[in-house]
Amino acid sequence: ETGVTQTPRHLVMGMTNKKSLKCEQHLGHNAMYWYKQSAKKPLELMFVYNFKEQTENNSVPSRFSPECPNSSHLFLHLHTLQPEDSALYLCASSQDWANYYEQYFGPGTRLTVT
């Protein structure tokens, strides 16, 4: 395994379901990120974890709940989502958040909320 991996790659869920997205990085990085990518809109930075501590939460609704058990793994727990939450969710990692290092992205999870 190399780089940043995400599972599942595709997910369809109803508005009452609870699901989780998983991200794993094999780069020895200390910072991990969740982004939301919607068509024709800028990528939205959702959460930042630096050395396992959440440092940024850009006004994300509470129906999205992140978890970072260690520097290599990042989860996004989903519950009672809305159809407008359908998007590509990207995970990324970098050496750390404090410095302006390049971010390495995973392939994303395509989420559809029905």
Added chain:
Amino acid sequence: AQTVTQSQPEMSVQEAETVTLSCTYDTSESDYYLFWYKQPPSRQMILVIRQEAYKQQNATENRFSVNFQKAAKSFSLKISDSQLGDAAMYFCAYRSPNDMRFGAGTRLTVKP
């Protein structure tokens, strides 16, 4: 809040020709970096080039170069000798000490 604007949703270039993608940003910070990322179809996003705001010299990476105009808050990407593999979505990004912002992207098509 800082914003990043890419005014060209789509661009097209002939193979071997040169194309320039535009990006403007808004900030009151003095310490920041700018990036161009490339997202090929169904593939992972990767870094193309990075520019430190305190450097006056424009960054260059092989066929990719930037035109960084700090006063105008402009950061365009020039791709020379375009290749079919350059076809992708290109995102301009801004990074300050406490923020990371992306533009909406420009879809580049390369015609053989």
